[in-house]
Amino acid sequence: xxxxxxxxxxxxxxxxxxxxxxxxxxxxxxxxxxxxxxxxxxxxxxxxxxxxxxxxxxxxxxxxxxxxxxxxxxx
Amino acid sequence: xxxxxxxxxxxxxxxxxxxxxxxxxxxxxxxxxxxxxxxxxxxxxxxxxxxxxxxxxxxxxxxxxxxxxxxxxxxxxxxxxxxxxxxxxxxxxxxxxxxxxxxxxxxxxxxxxxxxxxxxxxxxxxxxxxxxxxxxxxxxxxxxxxxxxxxxxxxxxxxxxxxxxxxxxxxxxxxxxxxxxxxxxxxxxxxxxxxxxxxxxxxx
Amino acid sequence: xxxxxxxxxxxxxxxxxxxxxxxxxxxxxxxxxxxxxxxxxxxxxxxxxxxxxxxxxxxxxxxxxxxxxxxxxxxxxxxxxxxxxxxxxxxxxxxxxxxxxxxxxxxxxxxxxxxxxxxxxxxxxxxxxxxxxxxxxxxxxxxxxxxxxxxxxxxxxxxxxxxxxxxxxxxxxxxxxxxxxxxxxxxxxxxxxxxxxxxxxxxxxxxxxxxxxxxxxxxxxxxxxxxxxxxxxxxxxxxxxxxxxxxxxxxxxxxxxxxxxxxxxxxxxxxxxxxxxxxxxxxxxxxxxxxxxxxxxxxxxxxxxxxxxxxxxxxxxxxxxxxxxxxxxxxxxxxxxxxxxxxxxxxxxxxxxxxxxxxxxxxxxxxxxxxxxxxxxxxxxxxxxxxxxxxxxxxxxxxxxxxxxxxxxxxxxxxxxxxxxxxxxxxxxxxxxxxxxxxxxxxxxxxxxxxxxxxxxxxxxxxxxxxxxxxxxxxxxxxxxxxxxxxxxxxxxxxxxxxxxxxxxxxxxxxxxxxxxxxxxxxxxxxxxxxxxxxxxxxxxxxxxxxxxxxxxxxxxxxxxxxxxxxxxxxxxxxxxxxxxxxxxxxxxxxxxxxxx
Numbered sequence: 001x002x003x004x005x006x007x008x009x010x011x012x013x014x015x016x017x018x019x020x021x022x023x024x025x026x027x028x029x030x031x032x033x034x035x036x037x038x039x040x041x042x043x044x045x046x047x048x049x050x051x052x053x054x055x056x057x058x059x060x061x062x063x064x065x066x067x068x069x070x071x072x073x074x075x
Numbered sequence: 076x077x078x079x080x081x082x083x084x085x086x087x088x089x090x091x092x093x094x095x096x097x098x099x100x101x102x103x104x105x106x107x108x109x110x111x112x113x114x115x116x117x118x119x120x121x122x123x124x125x126x127x128x129x130x131x132x133x134x135x136x137x138x139x140x141x142x143x144x145x146x147x148x149x150x151x152x153x154x155x156x157x158x159x160x161x162x163x164x165x166x167x168x169x170x171x172x173x174x175x176x177x178x179x180x181x182x183x184x185x186x187x188x189x190x191x192x193x194x195x196x197x198x199x200x201x202x203x204x205x206x207x208x209x210x211x212x213x214x215x216x217x218x219x220x221x222x223x224x225x226x227x228x229x230x231x232x233x234x235x236x237x238x239x240x241x242x243x244x245x246x247x248x249x250x251x252x253x254x255x256x257x258x259x260x261x262x263x264x265x266x267x268x269x270x271x272x273x274x275x276x277x278x279x
Numbered sequence: 280x281x282x283x284x285x286x287x288x289x290x291x292x293x294x295x296x297x298x299x300x301x302x303x304x305x306x307x308x309x310x311x312x313x314x315x316x317x318x319x320x321x322x323x324x325x326x327x328x329x330x331x332x333x334x335x336x337x338x339x340x341x342x343x344x345x346x347x348x349x350x351x352x353x354x355x356x357x358x359x360x361x362x363x364x365x366x367x368x369x370x371x372x373x374x375x376x377x378x379x380x381x382x383x384x385x386x387x388x389x390x391x392x393x394x395x396x397x398x399x400x401x402x403x404x405x406x407x408x409x410x411x412x413x414x415x416x417x418x419x420x421x422x423x424x425x426x427x428x429x430x431x432x433x434x435x436x437x438x439x440x441x442x443x444x445x446x447x448x449x450x451x452x453x454x455x456x457x458x459x460x461x462x463x464x465x466x467x468x469x470x471x472x473x474x475x476x477x478x479x480x481x482x483x484x485x486x487x488x489x490x491x492x493x494x495x496x497x498x499x500x501x502x503x504x505x506x507x508x509x510x511x512x513x514x515x516x517x518x519x520x521x522x523x524x525x526x527x528x529x530x531x532x533x534x535x536x537x538x539x540x541x542x543x544x545x546x547x548x549x550x551x552x553x554x555x556x557x558x559x560x561x562x563x564x565x566x567x568x569x570x571x572x573x574x575x576x577x578x579x580x581x582x583x584x585x586x587x588x589x590x591x592x593x594x595x596x597x598x599x600x601x602x603x604x605x606x607x608x609x610x611x612x613x614x615x616x617x618x619x620x621x622x623x624x625x626x627x628x629x630x631x632x633x634x635x636x637x638x639x640x641x642x643x644x645x646x647x648x649x650x651x652x653x654x655x656x657x658x659x660x661x662x663x664x665x666x667x668x669x670x671x672x673x674x675x676x677x678x679x680x681x682x683x684x685x686x687x688x689x690x691x692x693x694x695x696x697x698x699x700x701x702x703x704x705x706x707x708x709x710x711x712x713x714x715x716x717x718x719x720x721x722x723x724x725x726x727x728x729x730x731x732x733x734x735x736x737x738x739x740x741x742x743x744x745x746x747x748x749x750x751x752x753x754x755x756x757x758x759x760x761x762x763x764x765x766x767x768x769x770x771x772x773x774x775x776x777x778x779x780x781x782x783x784x785x786x787x788x789x790x791x792x793x794x795x796x797x798x799x800x801x802x803x804x805x806x807x808x809x810x811x812x813x814x815x816x817x818x819x820x821x822x823x824x825x826x827x828x829x830x831x832x833x834x835x836x837x838x839x840x841x842x843x844x845x846x847x848x849x850x851x852x853x854x855x856x857x858x859x860x861x862x863x864x865x866x867x868x869x870x871x872x873x874x875x876x
Contacts, residue, residue, distance in 0.1 A: 008526050009519050009553060044510050046731055051532050051833025053735055067530040071510040073730050073769050074521030074552075074573075074589045083737050112743045113847035163753070163794050165746050222791035225774070239750060240734045 001026055001062040003033055008069045015039065024060065031056040033066055044071045077117050077135035084110050084117055089128045091168070091241040092119070096126025100170040100248055106233070108168045109155045110241060114138040118155060120147050154213050154235075161218025164237035168244040171233040172252035174259050175199075179228040185254060188261065188271035192254035196226065199251055203230040226251055281490035282344035282784035283307050284387050288408055290401060292474050293334055293393030297408050300390070307387070308786055309869060312343025314370040315760035315800040316388055317359020321368055322803050322872065327810045331363035331466070332448060332473040334394035340381065340439075340479060341388035343762040347379040347487050347567075349499045350779045351506055351771065352764035354379050354567030356439075356456075362465040363473075364450045364623065364672050365691040365715035368807040369465030372759055373439075374574075376567035377456035377481060380437040384483030395475040400440070402432060405483035413477040417446060420616040421455040424478060432480050440478035441468045442618025444660040448472055449670040451623035451693075455615055459585035460566075463620045465692065465714055490785025498778045502771055506570055509770035511732065516573040516766060517563055521589035523552035524696075531729055531738075532832030533701035535694075536597040537646050538629040539687050539821070542698040542829040546602030550592055554604055571766055579605045587611040587621075590718070593696035594625025599632060600646030610652055617660035623672060626693025628655055630673035631665075633685050640680040642669075684822040690715035690813070700824055701834030702728040704736070704744035707844040710818045711748065713804040719765060722751030732769050741840040745847030750794070756804075757797030799868040802852075802860050806873040815858040818845060 005020045012018055015037050022036055030049065031041045034056075039045075047054045048067040060066065077085055088108065095101050095108070106125055109118035116136050119125060123132035134147050138159055141152075155167050178185055179201045187193040200220055204212050217235060220227045226236040226247040234251055236244040261268050280302075287300040310319045317339040329335045338360045345353040356378025362369035381389075384403045391401075395410070398417040402409045416424050421442040428438045437457060444452035445468030452468030453461045462468075471477075489495050506512045515523060528534035529547035536544035548554065559579055565572035574585055587595070587607055595614075596607040614621045631642035642665055644651045658666025668676050673686040673693060687694050692715030699706030705728060708721030718725065727747060728738035736747065758768060761776065777790040788796075808817075819825070820839055828836045849856060853864030865873045 006530070009523050010514065012553065046527060046729075048527075048530050048833075051530055053729075053731075053738070067527070069527050070515060071730070071732070072515035072519070072523045072527065073511045073726065073732060073766070074516065074524040080742055083740050083742060110743075111746060113745050113850040162791055163750055165743075165750070223777075223789040239747065240736075242734050 001028070001060070003028075003060050004065045005033060005037060006065065006067045007037070008067070009072060010070050011039065011068055028060050029056070030054050030058050030060060030066065033060060034068070037068070039068070045069060046071060076131045077133045081112065081117055081135070084112065085130060085133050087241055088117065088119070088133055091245050092125035092128045094245060095168065095170060095248070096124070098249060100172045100252060101125055102171065106168070106170045107151055108166070108241065108244075110166045111138065111159045111164070116152075116155065116159065118152055121150055154217060157214035158218050158221055158235070158237060162221050162237060164221065165239045166237065166241040166244050168236045168241065168248055169233060170236070170248050172248065172255065174255035175228060175234060175251050176231060178255050178258060179230045185228060185251070185258070186272040187254040188268050189254065189257045192250055192257065195250045196247065196254065198224075199226055199228055200224060201228045201230050281488045282780075283312070284382060284385050284485070284487070286386050287388045287390065288386060289390045289392070290408070290410070291393040292391065292395040292399065292410065292476060295410055297410070302387075307344075309796065310800060311757065311760035311796050312346070312387060313341050313357035313760040313762035314359060314372070314756060315796065316341045317357065317370055318368060318800055318804045318807065320390060321359060321361060322807050325361060325807075329361065331361045331366065331470060334392065334474065336361050336392070336470055336473070338391040338467070338470050338474065338476075339388060340391070342378045342382045342386075343760055344784050345761045345763055345779060347382040348489065348783055349495065349568070350763065350783065351499070351502045352566070352569050352571065352767040353762070354569055355762045355764060356381055356462075357759060357762050358454065358462045358467050360465075360467055360470045362692075362714065363448070363469050364466040366811060367690055367714055367813065368804050369467065369714040370759065371454070371462035371464050371467045372762065373454075373456055373460050373462045374566040374764065375437070375457040375460035377437045377439050377460070378762060379567045380483060381481040382487065383485050384481050385485045389479070391474065391476065394473065398475050398477050400428065400478040400480060401476065403479060403481045405485050416477045418443065421618050422458055422616050425458050428478055428480050432482060436480050436482040438478055438480050440618075441471050442616060442660065444617045444619040445469055445472035447660065447662045447670065449619060449659055449662070450672045451620040451627070453618050453620045455618050459615055461615065461620070464622065464717065468618050487783075489783055491782045495779070495782040498775070498782050502775050502779065503570060505770045505775070506767065511769045512571050512766065516571050519552035519556055520573055520575045521552070522550070522555050522587065522592050524589045525551040525592070526553070527729065528697060531701060532829065532834035533698040533729070534593070534597065535696065535698040537600050538598060538633040538685065539694075539698060539823055540633065541831055542700060542834050543831045544597040544602070547597065549602045550596045550604055550607060555587075558604060559608055566764070569764070571764075573766060577608055579608050582609065582612055584612040584615065590696050591621035591625075594622045594693070595652065598625050598629045598696070599652060601649045601652060603649050606649035606652065610656060613653060613656050617656060619656065619660060622695065623693040624656060624659065626687055627659075627669050627673040627676060628652060630677055630685050630687065631669060634677065634680060634682060639682050639685070687821050687823070688716050689820060690817055692716040694821075697725055698824075698829060698834065699820070699839050700829040700837045702738045703741045703840060703844065704728050704738070704748055706820060706824065706839035706841060707744050707748050707848060708751070710820050710841055710845070711752070711848060713801065713808060719755060720752070722748045722755060723765065724748060724751065726769070739837065741843045743847075744844050745849075746851045748848055749851050752801050753794050753797035755797065756800040757793050760796070760800055795868065799870060802865065802868055803870055803873060805854075805860055806865070806870070809859050815845070815856070818858055
């Protein structure tokens, strides 16, 4: 299944892209997506699946958009 | 059972309760925990299994007084109330971590000797009470200590940890037990651990 | 005395009298400093209903016990007054170094009242305090004023001054220090202008006495270790600055644009922290003694300065439908020179844009018109043409033309860059701030609802938000009084602040004492507002956020469920159902002065 990954801040340099379309096996989880991006799953991230906070073990679906941020703040 | 509007918090209590049990911080039926929402408290039912909480194991009651199902709530509900009234805590976990209890019997404070432990906790005071559980004395004394520490030990009994979130209280509880285990293992090698309690931890 | 300098000076600009006030240690222990001390003075001295722009109003510059010490992020200063924008109590907090130099001049606070017969500036130094002529400075922008005063008073001085906006009593005029830093919100610059006070210049070399130096060294070391280890303060903020938030807020569907008509912005990427780093960043910068270095030194064709920070970037950009980073940055620099709060300026202009678009009133400016934005900022500062109306803020402007609902304000102050329809707690926080629309004074719930610090809570749920909001408001009030930066609190909790405060002052502060001081400060501010006639009816949000479902993305279909949260909030705080602190609450906090009011 296809999952669109969007990367932000320092992760762009780490992965070498702003966006990546991943082809993952059915039943893949958020952590699998991170692995195929080459991001260690024990790192600290803010993860949004279709704009809503997601957990590492959460299963993904065809057509999902996964936004991956490092821990950030501001305001 | 608590009102359905507290669903998110109830699920969180189940999740954290499971971890507390699986980590061996409580036995099958020991310990209790609660969260505060405004002037309401959600607390685990007396004698419930924290590792396998069901909806009906979570009791809703008032911050000031008993107004619902109180005969079912933990016997230590009065202590929880006193802590909420005396501190800004939004969550409490009362646990019985074995090694930390062992240390509390023989010393009057627990000071980490490992790096990770000292990162989160500088010192855990051990408080001694004449009567073990749910006593008036505890209601008076515990909040005073918890104004200054996120986690305290009651001698020979167990730990009380507070936080804005249950997960925070869980974290402190876990760190305390790890500190105790490390201290105990070093002592098992026949070495006096006091020498590793870096002098500066007492400045904290 | 340790921590505090032990000196409060009162200046009456009408009579020219300068005198030392008795230093009441008990007041400083209870209210800490900065914002807390300001609130106490305003409660004690201000008659209810007083016109904020009259000589009677007070303008209180104050620092705190941690200011200028080795404590993390202690390079800040605070000013308090009654706001000409909201009619509430207000305080504004600045970075840079002004606060530190002010303290090194030997002062904890300066209470300014009256009105000078002609333009003056105040020199506050360790050699004395003087009222000096500023006739030649009147009309000059903040850059020119700063340069001239540094030339006159020495380059070691620090200048906090107003620009044309403050002189012309723009209701959201700021006080600018070191050219790029601002006591930004609530119209503190207009109060200064109403007193004919062009600038406060600080100069001094005194040091802060530390009660327990050895303990201080240790606790500072521990605190800095945390700041260096925490991913936000060690990487997130320094690497991309505060505008790194643009993309995440947009992805989550809570990045307002077009005066909150949308809750996402189609050109977010172009104004993101990533884009700033790529296109205009010269180097990182930071406040006095700070290790975080979140400020951005930037350059655009023909100009150089600092910013834009996240809120500014949003207010002058996406909220006005503008996505040209160069124009936003230019507008930011312009606001600094004119001495205007970027957030209220952007919020007022975006309101005028929507009025025009909807055909309610032709303000002559539409969404996306960047060049006109620059022109309108000048019109506002000089109150020229339509600028005269816009200088009154969006609520007065929109009300005058029959559509108050298009003013995205709380208590008359423009909101920040988070759409609360997708962050319920932030909605409650906005509604209950003591200084009107603000993401900081109300409690930065975004930390818990979006960023997961210290833990993630469900942003769509209204349950439990009252408690979290109150706790964050109390902590924030304490930090603004110490005076330290909100960003440090991503890594440091009240345990650390209590230890620092104890080491510096020699007065024992348990962590809960810090929070209780914040609670006390928040409540005396609330009592000030209650005395001015504010109550539950004012703890509300623009109609759009309560009734119009968010139109886009993950937040689509949601509104703020304010009433539910307000009840829980008042109960947690010990206020009655009308939002008035109960006598027993005031007694618990030791606010005896508020009981007989």
